[in-house]
Amino acid sequence: MSTSLQTHLQRHFGYEAFRPGQEDIIRGVLAGENVLGVLATGGGKSVTYQLPALMLPGITVVVSPLISLMMDQVQQMRAQRRIAATYLNSLLEPADMRAVMREIESGMYKLVYISPEKLQQSHVQTLLRKVGVSLIAIDEAHCISQWGHDFRTDYLRLPEVVQALGNPPVLAVTATATTAVREEICDLLKIKPEHVVLQSLNRKNIAIDVIPVMEESERRAQVLHQMDEWKGQGIVYCTTRQAVEVLVATYQLEGKRKVHAYHGGMNNMERMLIQQQFLSGELDMIVATNAFGMGIDKPDIRFVIHYQLPASMEAYVQEIGRVGRDGEAGYAALYYAWEDVQIHQYMIEREYPTRRQIDQLAELLRQQQSLTTEALTSIELTQEMADLLVFYAQRVSAPYRDEVDPGTELRDHADRVYAELERRKLLKQRKLAEMIRFAEERENCLRKGINGYFGETGHDYTLQCCSVCGLERSLYKDSRQSMNTGRKETSWDLRQALSVLLPK
Known part of the structure; x- marks a missing residue:
């Protein structure tokens, strides 16, 4: 065999x-x-x-x-x-x-x-x-x-x-x-x-850098500078489409390299074209939401920059894992600010329907066989939200009876559906809290923290480890101009957010 x-x-x-x-x-x-x-x-x-x-x-x-x-x-x-x-x-x-x-x-x-x-x-x-x-x-x-x-x-x-x-x-x-x-x-x-x-998820050849910033102008200036100077091709991840478009527009006015935006608001053909241009080397960088990268088999991506804090450790590890698949040295930078946490909290709240919206959807389902876009818009629900609610209504029904319409099912189990959604929301908040803990780490190895989150003990590396253990950023630059490698302290403390996200 x-x-x-x-x-x-x-x-x-x-x-x-x-x-x-x-x-x-x-x-x-x-x-x-x-x-x-x-x-x-x-x-x-x-x-x-x-x-x-x-x-x-x-x-x-x-x-x-x-x-x-x-x-x-x-x-x-x-x-x-x-x-x-x-x-x-x-x-x-x-x-x-x-x-x-x-x-x-x-x-x-x-x-x-x-x-x-x-x-x-x-x-x-x-x-x-x-x-x-x-x-x-x-x-x-x-x-x-x-x-x-x-x-x-x-x-x-x-x-x-x-x-x-x-x-x-x-x-x-x-x-x-x-x-x-x-x-x-x-x-x-x-x-x-x-x-x-x-198998171990530890990517030994990727240096991990976390960079707190005080203001948006400071972050944008630093990231634009890195985009100009870093070796090879790379990906810059932003949380929102707006951040993607602003960063690309700014860089295209001032930058030296070929860069393009990528996000879920583009049509499929446009996204496929941009992806192919990046894979073939026609573009130096992609500035994207998390819509870009899953399954991208490009071995020589040299860096990933997170312009904003990701929503979870899982998302972060997946995205930096696109660096250096050829085994050569790679670099992952994570910028973060307090407003990043606020953005994610807002997105989590918007992702899950309210108790009132559940009742409204149940009534719509009972009145009509299929839901129109206009009907869902009237109660501020997306089709994805509606599908999620119907799914949970069927899931909590014991047993689920085929002869009962989804609207009745949702109405009869609305409290349990809402409780299930609140449990999901709390889980996302906990994952965000873990991401904050990682970004706030000052004393312990970042690589060790990542691997420990996934239940691993090893944290060896080949060239440089992380910004806590010590990192020389100039090794990843094209030019000889050195950047300030000292970590900037911020006047705010993200640990305050943990007390909100994870109440004791």
């Missing part, structure tokens, strides 16, 4: 050897076991399901949360590895969707990438049962966990889909999973403890 795996790896992917954890995951999958693989960003998660897809009969279904990610991976496989792959998602026109489904039925493909929403559709499940599914791979598997930072309701419905498709082996992969998240993934997908492959 080992020789066969090595042969397939060399033939189809051009690699001489497996990365840590890959072979153990693949062996488990080929033995018919459900497996959870936790590999660091850049650890080669895609190979763990792409290689088995070539060796197993039938097709492998890959559940992916981002349309741009699945399209990029399918394009790469067709162009570079000649693996028969396709995708099913909401961007396909009806005629194209029917054509792809006919091709899947004919046995043309070994890999089918699909969004979790599309996988819920009965006609898609009927097709997949007919052709035979040998493996279901769930990418970004932390989305299935309510303890995760990016929970999605359609992911939580995946166990039912697995059963509907005949219970084929399941491979769940992710780069960021705390102990609680891993336990919930294993419980939902029936993964035994001995079939969890856990």
